[in-house]
Amino acid sequence: MSGTMMYQPLTTGSLIDHAARYHGGTEIVSVETTGGTARSDWATTQANARRLASALDRLGIPAGARCGTIAWNNRRHLEIYFGVGAGGRVTHTINPRLTPEQLIFIADDAGDEVIFFDRTFLPAAAKLCPHFKTVKHAVLMGPRDDEAAGMIEGLLFYDELLEQGDPDYQWPDLDERSAAALCYTSGTTGNPKGVQYSHRSLVLHAFGANQPDGTCISAMDSLLPVVPMFHVNAWGIPYIAAMAGARLIMPGPKLDGESLMNLINDERVNVAFGVPTIWMGLLQALRSSGGKLPLLERTFVGGTALPPSMIDAFREEYGVELIHAWGMTETAPVATLNKLLHKHLELSQDEQRRLRHGQGRPLFGVELRVIDSETGQLQPNDGERQGNLQIRGHWIVESYYGKAENALTEDGWFDTGDIATLDPDGYMVIRDRAKDIIKSGGEWISTVDLENIAIAHPGIGNAAAIAAYHPKWDERPVLICIRAEGSTVEEAELLASYDGKVAKWQVPDRVIFVDSLPIGATGKVQKNKLREKYGRILTEDGA
Known part of the structure; x- marks a missing residue:
């Protein structure tokens, strides 16, 4: 008789349950939208996520419904991530920096039935809500607020929903291929397009991105995701942090260099995540104030190319390693990270430094190739010949939300729109965007x-x-x-x-x-x- 193994679906609920069960007391620090700092933990996050899911049941929000968020990185947003997705609905994070027309288009295209928003965005929400076609409930992420209630008819309040919710609510049995989250591209040309992530893809991304040659996060780490939770699931950090049981610092709306410098030092952050412009601001604040970062060890940088001079400045002046990563909305997003191989220990410091300037090697779970943009021929991995970068893998888009047509090439690869080279070890360097070169x-x-x-x-x-x-x-x-x-x-x-x-x-x-x-x-x-x-x-x- 042949042996068999248990099957359990890969769901985001399993991540938050693990964090609560084995890391329940590990701290979640949240810089609040209204000022001040709130302290929670993984056990409370799970209990509140369950309360939220049960409250949405009572509101009659059906399984599979999209629930939009217009919010900063904070504890309530984290609870929504898990309460909506693990509860069988879809967390749809909306970028508040888009134009009002784009925000309306995105909410309508997604068919959002609920909109959660931070108080920062109350004036915008008051103007937008009458234009949303499918939204049944608007929820202010905070306690009852009489001024806000007077601005939006029928407004609900997040803290009151939780008071009515059940902390012992049981997650529904979900197909791991069902949708858990939805993000839209930034829409620099034409309307933004939705990318819907399954529970399976998010859990596999958390496994893949947290390999030793990935983010290498453990329960001993104190994480600061400066990358917004409305931008490609904050690069998957909420899910990775839950899987690892790491301490999580949510920075709220203040992302200027001085605020981040103080937060990193006050909260003993040793790992951070953000785009290059964020670290430019931090570098300027450090230099102008004479500040130091005694506990920060490494920060992962993506979104756009990381200037080599910034890598040198952080390493030489502050002892912080900046690690280049690459991905996009369509790749969930992390696909490559720049870590050296054992053989590179024999190289000089200058040679190692040059290797770190690229976007790194593919994680397990994704494959890359480069195609000549004019002939369509596969380019060799020689580090020299460039072409269109294409990708496939376990957490790569197949089709856009609401679109019948497949988003892939005839042989099943996604064209990223980047121009790149690959070397024999798989090190990838983005040479440019195809539209920018x-x-x-x-x-x-x-x-x-x-x-x-x-x-x-x-x-x-x-x-x-x-x-x-x-x-x-x-x-x-x-x-x-x-x-x-x-x-x-x-x-x-x-x-x-x-x-x-x-x-x-x-x-x-x-x-x-x-x-x-x-x-x-x-x-x-x-x-x-x-x-x-x-x-x-x-x-x-x-x-």
Whole structure:
């Protein structure tokens, strides 16, 4: 007789139950929207998640219903993550930095039946709620608030829902392939598209992303996800933290450098997660205040390319390791992380440093390939030949929410829209976004390379490179920069810093200094807006 193994569905409820059962007293610290800090733990988070699920049952919200959130990283948002998903519904996190038109489109496209929102967003919610087509209940994430009740008809209050809920509520038996969460792309061109994650994909992502060569989170760690919970499930950190039983610090709405510096030190954070612009702000706060980060060991950085100069600054000045990661909404999101191999211990520090500049190797659970953008042929993994980056795996999108058509290539891969190279060990380097890369005289120029050189200059605070129309070469690079505080750097000096770092024909034709760059809803520079404004700056009738 052949042996068999137990089968138990991979659900997000199993994650929060594990955290409560074996790490119930481990602290959840929440910077509140209204000010101050609240302290909870995994056992309380689970009990409140169960209360919420039972309260939604009493409201008549059916299984599979989408429940939207417009909220910061805080304890109530964490409870909603698990209470909605494990309760058989779908947690739909909505990015509050999108335009009102996009917010309405997303809620309507998802068919949200409930909208939870932080008090920060009360004025916006009051304006938006009358336009939502499917929302039956709006819930303020806090106690009863008479002012808010007067602004939105029928408004419910999160804390009152929990008081009515059952802490011993039993999660329903769920198919692990059923939906647990829904996120929409940032929608830089056209309307945003929804990516719906199954319980199975979220649990497998938590396993995969937390390998030793992944985030390597344990119950001894104190985590600070600065990446918003409305941005691709905060990179899966709430689920990973529950699986590991880690201490979790939720930063709330204050994400400026000084606030983060104080929070990291006050709450003994040793691992953090965020986009490069966040760490630029932290670096500036540290340098201007003379502050230190004695307990912070490593931070994972994704969203956009991480400037090598920032890696060096954190390591050399503060003893913090910045680790490059890569993913996107369609990849749940973590797909690669940059960790060295044993053989790399023999390399010099400079050689190791260069390896860390890329986005790293695929985690178990995903595969990558590079396809020539013109011929469609598979490119060799030689670290040199670039092309369209494609991916497949256990937590990769197959089709967009509400769309009948498949989102994959004919042979089952998802095209990421990135231009990349792969080396024989699987190390991947994003050379550019396909829509951003510059083609000058038939040759490619990476905007990422140009930006990294500019940002490494001490006189530059941030920079973006774009393609500008050129009558002879079709496109030429133009650099749009923000000067660092107190800097007087001019164009000639900055362009001189490119000598020996790129070929002469790749050096930008122009440098334009501005006071600010347009930052999108996910913390990325909106190059489409820069191209609209400066795309013809090199012609006689330039902008």
